[in-house]
Amino acid sequence: MSVIVLGGGLMGTATAFFLARRGVAVTLVERGRVGAGATVASFGNVRRSGRHLSQLPLARRSLTLWNEAARLLDRDVEFRATGHLRLIFDADGLALMRDYARAARPAGLELEELSPADLRRRFPGLGPDAIGASLSPEDGSGNPRLIGPAFAAAAARLGAQVVDDAGSVQVRRTSAGFEVVTARGTFTADRLVNCTGARGGDLAAQFDEPVPIRILGPQMGVTEPLPHRILPVVGVWDAAHGAYLRQVERGNVVFGGAVDRTEVDPATGHAHVDPAHLPHQLRAVVRLVPALRHVAVIRQWSGAEGYVADGLPVMGPSLTTPGLFHAFGFCGHGFQLGPGVGDAMAELVATGRCDTPLDAMHVARFAA
Ligand SMILES: Cc1cc2nc3c(=O)[nH]c(=O)nc-3n(C[C@H](O)[C@H](O)[C@H](O)COP(=O)(O)OP(=O)(O)OC[C@H]3O[C@@H](n4cnc5c(N)ncnc54)[C@H](O)[C@@H]3O)c2cc1C
Numbered sequence: 001m002s003v004i005v006l007g008g009g010l011m012g013t014a015t016a017f018f019l020a021r022r023g024v025a026v027t028l029v030e031r032g033r034v035g036a037g038a039t040v041a042s043f044g045n046v047r048r049s050g051r052h053l054s055q056l057p058l059a060r061r062s063l064t065l066w067n068e069a070a071r072l073l074d075r076d077v078e079f080r081a082t083g084h085l086r087l088i089f090d091a092d093g094l095a096l097m098r099d100y101a102r103a104a105r106p107a108g109l110e111l112e113e114l115s116p117a118d119l120r121r122r123f124p125g126l127g128p129d130a131i132g133a134s135l136s137p138e139d140g141s142g143n144p145r146l147i148g149p150a151f152a153a154a155a156a157r158l159g160a161q162v163v164d165d166a167g168s169v170q171v172r173r174t175s176a177g178f179e180v181v182t183a184r185g186t187f188t189a190d191r192l193v194n195c196t197g198a199r200g201g202d203l204a205a206q207f208d209e210p211v212p213i214r215i216l217g218p219q220m221g222v223t224e225p226l227p228h229r230i231l232p233v234v235g236v237w238d239a240a241h242g243a244y245l246r247q248v249e250r251g252n253v254v255f256g257g258a259v260d261r262t263e264v265d266p267a268t269g270h271a272h273v274d275p276a277h278l279p280h281q282l283r284a285v286v287r288l289v290p291a292l293r294h295v296a297v298i299r300q301w302s303g304a305e306g307y308v309a310d311g312l313p314v315m316g317p318s319l320t321t322p323g324l325f326h327a328f329g330f331c332g333h334g335f336q337l338g339p340g341v342g343d344a345m346a347e348l349v350a351t352g353r354c355d356t357p358l359d360a361m362h363v364a365r366f367a368a
Contacts, residue, residue: 001025002189003349004180006171006203008034008164010334011327012195013151014342015349017073020158022350027161027187028152029180034164035148037197041271041303042144042335043220043256045233045244047084048109049136050100051333052312054360056107061356062340066142069339073150074157078143078249083232084136087119087127087288093237097134111136126234127288134237141233141246144335151342163187171203177323191349193325198269198306200314200328207321209363212309213329216261217271217302221281223295225251234288243284245292253292258284261332264304271302307331315341315361316348325349326363 001024005016008030016028028034046066048059065072066079088094101111111134114122119133127133156162167183177190194203201213228251235257236242243258259277264270278300286293306329308314313331318324327345330337340356348354 001191001350003027003191003193004029004178004187004189005193005195006169006180007195007197007328008148008152008162009037009195009197010035010039010148010151010338011197011330011341011345012193013148013155014338015193015195015327015345016160016162017151017155017158018343018346019349020155020160022346024346024350026155027163027189028155029166029169029182029187030164031166031169032164034152034162035145038303038305039148039335039338040144041220041301043244043254044141044144044246044335045084046079046142046336047136047139047233047235048336049084049086049104049111049134049139052360053103053107054312054357055337056104056109057356058337058340058344058358060108061343062337063138065339065343069142073154075146075150075153077146077150080140081138082140084139084235085123085126085232086134086235086237087130088132088134088237089127089130092239094132096239097237101134109136123232125229125289125291128290129287135232139233142335147338171206173321191323191325193327193345193349195327197328198264198304200306200326204314204326204363207318207324209318209320209366211314211329211363211366213306215264215266215269215304216307217264217304218256218261218332219259219273219277219281219300219302220254220256221278221297221300222255223253223292224298226253226295227251229291230289236288243281243288245285245288253295255281255285257281262302269304271304273300273302275300305330305332310365312361314363315345315358316363319364319367
């Protein structure tokens with residue numbers, strides 16, 4: 001068996017790594033730089049709470065691999081199980097959290113409910129107006145700059161061919177499988193995995209399976225470095241798109257959420273930051289940690305991410321084309337899933353089946 005993985009983001013690099021680990025001949029083709037798409041722009045949240053319930057088995061598989069990442073990749077990718085704290089500010093938020101916690105428990109996600117007194121005692125300075133919180137102690141964060149290149153380098157050490165800077169990439173179906181023509185040569189294989197992120201719908205459409213997907217840019221920012229005081233990743237339980245933040249070990253506080261995602265120019269793929277969003281975003285951030293009221297924001301950024309209409313990614317075999325597999329459109333929550341997606345896709349491609357249920361994410365849901 002030979003496999004080309006198209007797209008060198010977290011999904012593609014992880015898929016290439018786990019395929020190579022199974023002894024499969026794999027070529028990873030990235031049109032630009034490995035890990036430089038949505039992956040590097042990510043906030044880095046390794047969070048399970050609030051995920052669509054159908055994704056929790058995959059998220060559990062992924063969390064196990066985040067815990068093993070340093071050993072598997074021979075590199076510290078800065079996964080830290082600091083806990084994921086979600087603050088609750090009103091009765092609706094409390095009901096949302098309790099309903100979710102009840103529904104997620106059978107899938108193995110245990111959320112600890114914190115009273116206001118627990119919150120103040122265990123996390124002083126976080127959410128002084130909050131009426132409670134949930135804590136997911138096994139979750140945390142990883143470094144978005146390190147994870148893609150680390151998976152690619154580890155895949156290469158296992159024998160995978162990594163072709164980056166491949167420029168314009170053309171994919172053709174042949175009698176033997178697939179031919180991928182790039183600025184750095186032509187590659188053939190009998191299987192092809194579509195890990196092209198926000199552009200994944202282009203390849204799916206080429207093989208007659210259109211997917212309703214929009215490319216949008218979540219807006220992020222980071223403060224100057226500060227004394228390290230905030231251990232967990234912090235978010236909010238609300239029906240809207242709430243703020244979230246974490247403090248990296250070097251002291252900067254990274255934040256996102258609370259504002260609309262910006263449009264991305266489909267031609268250039270550049271995700272713009274809207275500076276007009278910053279004041280609203282900062283008000284939401286300061287509600288989580290009032291001590292951030294007087295700090296300086298030193299950088300803002302965004303990244304082009306694929307949002308599928310129903311909020312779920314597309315994963316699994318193509319309906320139209322034997323040998324073609326998809327893993328794209330992770331809707332702003334693929335960072336946590338990445339290692340699990342790579343492992344699950346490698347299992348599926350290599351064996352034709354996958355222990356982790358992926359049916360809810362199959363492209364067939366758009367076939368009608
Ligand atoms: C600002 C931001 C914050 C986020 N925060 C979080 C978070 O905190 N937690 C979380 O779980 N998720 C988060 N996400 C989502 C997460 O980062 C993504 O879901 C995940 O990184 C997607 O990985 P990917 O490999 O599918 O895509 P990408 O990293 O975009 O990789 C796709 C790659 O495919 C390449 N490519 C495209 N077309 C072709 C082609 N035809 N041929 C070859 N290569 C091609 C691109 O150049 C790119 O490198 C965030 C996303 C953004 C943008």
